[in-house]
Amino acid sequence: MGKGAEMEYPDYKYLADLAFQAGRIMNRAFGMRGRFKDDGSPVTLADIAINKRVIRQISLDFPRISVIGEEGSREVPDAKYEIYCDPICGTIPFCLGCSVFSFCVSVVREQKPLIALIYDPSPGRERTWHAERGKGAFLNKDPVRVSEFSSLAVSAVCMAWWRDAPYNLSKMFGKLLKKARVCLNPAALAYFGGLTASGHIEATVYAGNYVWEAPAMQLIVEEAGGRFTDLKGNNVSFGKKRTICGHIASNGLVHEELVSMARECLE
Template sequence: MFLDFAQNLARIGGSVSLDWFARHDLAVEQKSDDSPVTIADKATEAAIRREISQRFPDHAILGEEQGGTLGDHTYQWVIDPIDGTKTFIRGVPLYTTLIALLREGEPVVGVIYAPATGEMVSAALGHGARDERGRAVKVSSTTALKDAWFATTDPADLYKRDPRLSTGLLEHCLAARTWADAYGYMLLARGAIDIMTDPVMSPWDIAPLGVIVREAGGVFCNLQGESPAIGTSALACATVELQRAVLALGKPEA
């Protein structure tokens, strides 16, 4: 029930954002943290919140634009109406809508939906991960860095924050790609890439990712190798072998 509802929420939100996508009259504002926000972000979150409040009025909600607080709620929805607002503003169709449901603080449902392409990956704890057509998705079987494709949302930011890891990935992996945001985690869950990482994540950025990656057979942690329910950095890998190799790249040499 919850997974079907979450998928529907993502599609409802996506239809709102598409009304504003690639429009030349889209006004852009700067938030207090200097990140951009548009009327599309606000309208998309408002539409999703309305649906949740009507269906589950006793559930808590945390969203990027209207706020809220993570807590020990029995059920809490976490929303990123447009993950990749900068991508959205530039007219690149790889932005996504993110929906997560937390039960007592633990993510149990996750959805990544790309409205402009129609692609989706979603998962419920213990039930596997599926695409927009209901087909099971699975991570790749890659185990060696030399065979791995990796992606990160902003290569310059990764280098600034963790130059050792950034350089190691570029030197040892087979290929590197970007235009990522949550779309990169969708690609990893589908087996199209093997490593995805971001050094800084907000709760709404990361909430649905772990359950999706793990249900697709991958591993998910932060850049310290820990697996908190909701972290502040992300490392998704197709296999444990890749995870160990990537974490080793970021460690100082003895």
């Protein structure tokens, strides 16, 4: 790549090059077995290899930019920009041989995402959701918008909730099984965040507190006309704390009802 001298921070083309490199690793390793880390989340050798490649490339081309990755970080003191990366968002389906996973990366400045990309490398379906602040959201080259469904009764919702999640949303999950047209729990958050932005589904709900995929999801969904908040309905920023109170990404029309359900679980 070698473009750091020409740019202050990575542009879409640079991030897309990183994504294609990650995609080659994912496609070669698709279906490989992984292990569970101490926090209960899964990891494979492919996750680690991609994360290392991102850190190595950014450190060469943009040495003054921090990288915050799920499988390792490189923090630069007083960095003006930060790269957030989830090397394989959807490791569980990736290990199971289910093609609902993605590479997720974003550039953050002053706690807000500037540019973001979610890349699905699946052969025969390869696609990229991407956005730059103020310039709209796209699926490959086509602009996208969130759906216009305003009722959960006709909505599809992806909910990433698990037994030992930091926020117990079991009651919310039960309600959605009864109220929503479809309620999924595929453990592939960024992928379904992209589908929210392009109007294929109406919302995603995350019961964790990690941030790696969150800036990309926020920017792409908001640029597509949707909303992104934490579980309590508060705006989300990405500072040194590196944790958040879960998140909800939606078309905006079903957002308040989802936030209300989540708040009931947190009280």
